[in-house]
Amino acid sequence: MTLSAMRLRMSNLFKWLRPLPKTPEEKSALRKDRLFLIFAGILTGVSFAPSPIPVTLFAAFIPYFIVLDRRRTLAELNRASYLMGLVITILTLYWVGGWSVGKDSFLMIGGGVLLFYLPLFFLIPSTLFYLLKKHVSSRFAFLLFPLFWVSQEFLLNFTDLHFPWLVLGTAVSTLLSFIQIADTIGAFGLSALILYINLAWFLMLKADQGKRKRYASVGIMLLVIPILYGALKRESEVQPERSITVGLVQPNLDPYEKWGNGGLEALMDNYFTLADSAVSRGASLVVFPETALPVYLLSGFYEEYAERFFSFTNKHDAVLLSGMPDIVYYPDSSMAPGDAKYNKAREQYYRNFNAVMMFAPGTREVQRYGKVKLVPFGERAPFVDLIPVFKDFLQWEVGISGWNPGDGARLFSAKFKGNQVLNIAGVVCFESVFPLFINEFVRKGAEILIVVTNDSWYGNTSGPYQHKEIAVLRAVESGKPVVRAANGGISCIISATGETLKATGFDERAMLVGEVPLQGSSTFYSRFPLLVPIMSLFAVAITVVAVIISILRKRKKSGNE
Numbered sequence: 001m002t003l004s005a006m007r008l009r010m011s012n013l014f015k016w017l018r019p020l021p022k023t024p025e026e027k028s029a030l031r032k033d034r035l036f037l038i039f040a041g042i043l044t045g046v047s048f049a050p051s052p053i054p055v056t057l058f059a060a061f062i063p064y065f066i067v068l069d070r071r072r073t074l075a076e077l078n079r080a081s082y083l084m085g086l087v088i089t090i091l092t093l094y095w096v097g098g099w100s101v102g103k104d105s106f107l108m109i110g111g112g113v114l115l116f117y118l119p120l121f122f123l124i125p126s127t128l129f130y131l132l133k134k135h136v137s138s139r140f141a142f143l144l145f146p147l148f149w150v151s152q153e154f155l156l157n158f159t160d161l162h163f164p165w166l167v168l169g170t171a172v173s174t175l176l177s178f179i180q181i182a183d184t185i186g187a188f189g190l191s192a193l194i195l196y197i198n199l200a201w202f203l204m205l206k207a208d209q210g211k212r213k214r215y216a217s218v219g220i221m222l223l224v225i226p227i228l229y230g231a232l233k234r235e236s237e238v239q240p241e242r243s244i245t246v247g248l249v250q251p252n253l254d255p256y257e258k259w260g261n262g263g264l265e266a267l268m269d270n271y272f273t274l275a276d277s278a279v280s281r282g283a284s285l286v287v288f289p290e291t292a293l294p295v296y297l298l299s300g301f302y303e304e305y306a307e308r309f310f311s312f313t314n315k316h317d318a319v320l321l322s323g324m325p326d327i328v329y330y331p332d333s334s335m336a337p338g339d340a341k342y343n344k345a346r347e348q349y350y351r352n353f354n355a356v357m358m359f360a361p362g363t364r365e366v367q368r369y370g371k372v373k374l375v376p377f378g379e380r381a382p383f384v385d386l387i388p389v390f391k392d393f394l395q396w397e398v399g400i401s402g403w404n405p406g407d408g409a410r411l412f413s414a415k416f417k418g419n420q421v422l423n424i425a426g427v428v429c430f431e432s433v434f435p436l437f438i439n440e441f442v443r444k445g446a447e448i449l450i451v452v453t454n455d456s457w458y459g460n461t462s463g464p465y466q467h468k469e470i471a472v473l474r475a476v477e478s479g480k481p482v483v484r485a486a487n488g489g490i491s492c493i494i495s496a497t498g499e500t501l502k503a504t505g506f507d508e509r510a511m512l513v514g515e516v517p518l519q520g521s522s523t524f525y526s527r528f529p530l531l532v533p534i535m536s537l538f539a540v541a542i543t544v545v546a547v548i549i550s551i552l553r554k555r556k557k558s559g560n561e
Helices: 003-013 024-045 054-058 062-070 074-097 105-135 138-155 168-172 182-206 209-235 264-280 303-316 429-433 435-443 462-478 531-560
Strands: 242-250 285-288 319-330 341-343 348-359 367-370 412-416 420-428 448-453 482-486 492-494 500-503 510-518
Touching (some): 024 054, 054 182, 062 074, 062 138, 074 462, 138 182, 138 531, 168 462, 182 209, 182 435, 182 531, 285 448, 285 482, 303 348, 319 448, 348 420, 367 412, 420 429, 429 435, 429 448, 429 462, 435 462, 448 462, 462 482
Antiparallel strands (some): 341 348, 492 500
């Protein structure tokens, strides 16, 4: 095949991506549509933290629905969805590459890739919308669109490329009365609810005079009922039977410099000076942030430093929970799991984890949990088990992109003064973004959710504030308090109804002590977390079946003719 023939074939293959030549009127309409899509993306993007105007989300999708209603081909619909999605991701996730800090080139490249990759998931709902609109009806396509959207939010929880950061429900976390219904429908349900409110306004604008009041009433009802539910719930909140006093240590260290050589003694002094102050103010549970020390404390090489942790808990009769790198060696290959790595110097297989460890008074046993949900590229090269060469190629310059995933949700069982036993979920940073994963801890009996994190990788940008607000939804969904211990902020205590009881600022060295009220009851969501996702997948299944039936009927009809 000649070079010109290959070019022609490739051109024909991708010609569907190129818009056909347009008249001046069509070009003017296209420019107008693009402005609508950019406006919709801006309204959606500015609803996420730290923006003070989350209410824009209740109307943000109206311009997008207008464009969807106008577009006729799949390519046109998907180009529209991608443009809007790109605006949203740039506005909300500009920070993810660590641009403001600019100390790691690979992290910056990975963040840039994410900004252009993530909007591709927005093509899932628009494709389903197109199929249903073309083969069944436009009315049903709009009716099921919110569930199509939730299906893509749900799918982003899986595979090595998981990144469910932009769940629409998390954008309105500061509207405490509105989000209380998340104890029943979860963050995915809030997303669907928000989109149905948008859809009601859109249909109101599109409808004739006689039907506008009907759609307006639906939109108002969908907005008001959750607010009334939330207000009544918060008003009738019962006083918890017990509580625990927690001390959060926020050392405010530069995470890039911390992973350099030396300074371990100074790091320890920094942490334990703040920890001593916390217990002097009544804390019986002290929490250090993610990867508090840049060493494998229990590997046998740092016994002097590990002893300081044991001494602290025994001296103060307090429990210490700390983010910490962890490593496990295996004597031979037969005992090593499939994802184990080989250390040539020690001639042993090993696995290493971004972990949480719990030190308790009166025992040398250290309870451990290895982070399961690892950040794509940042903590683990995607699909490295299928393509091992990625393991060596995709490495952060700070050298921490090779963690092994942990072995599942595990609780810490802590005993305090008076023989009070507390079941603790200690999760690491990014894991708090996954509602279904967090719910695994709740179903196993977690009474408090503790998040150790290090948002300082991204500087004082939108990221740390968005991450904190995501934790608010986890609290409301589970009906359990959430405690966050961050390296440089935001460390905070969040009640079971999502109210931030105490919080530190960002980029400050701080110690925060507060009483955490404990809730014993479980929520409807914690018992049935898959209700809304199953409804969304059912809508997808119905669409596929309906489209197939429609196509077969049309073929049969044309065959009879």
